[in-house]
Amino acid sequence: MTDVDAVFRALADPTRREILDRLHASNGQTLGELCTGLAMTRQAVSKHLAQLESAGLVSTLRRGREKLHHLDPVPIQEIHDRWIGKYERARVQAITNLRAALEETDDRDQ
Helix, strand or coil, rough: CHHHHHHHHHHHHHHHHHHHHHHHHHEECHHHHHHHHCCHHHHHHHHHHHHHHHCEEEEEEEECEEEEEEEECCHHHHHHHHHCCCCCHHHHHHHHHHHHHHHHHHHHHH
């Protein structure tokens, strides 16, 4: 079972969310690859990765001297199932769709 508090703490930081987005786009990246484009030191990125690993959101695999980081979406799915699932999904989805449609219409009007 996932430590939900650790997952929420990990997701609370925008840099960690950016790292997760990068891993979602291209899974199995090294620390050096993840550092590219982030305005911080390797040590800072490494600390963020350690927190993501401790929350179960990132797993690592050694390949020779490289350490590849992989997104593990299971904790996010468990949170979704626990917190979103208990609400009426149809109603939440309808609101989400309406919001997206309104934002799209607003973008076209500008």
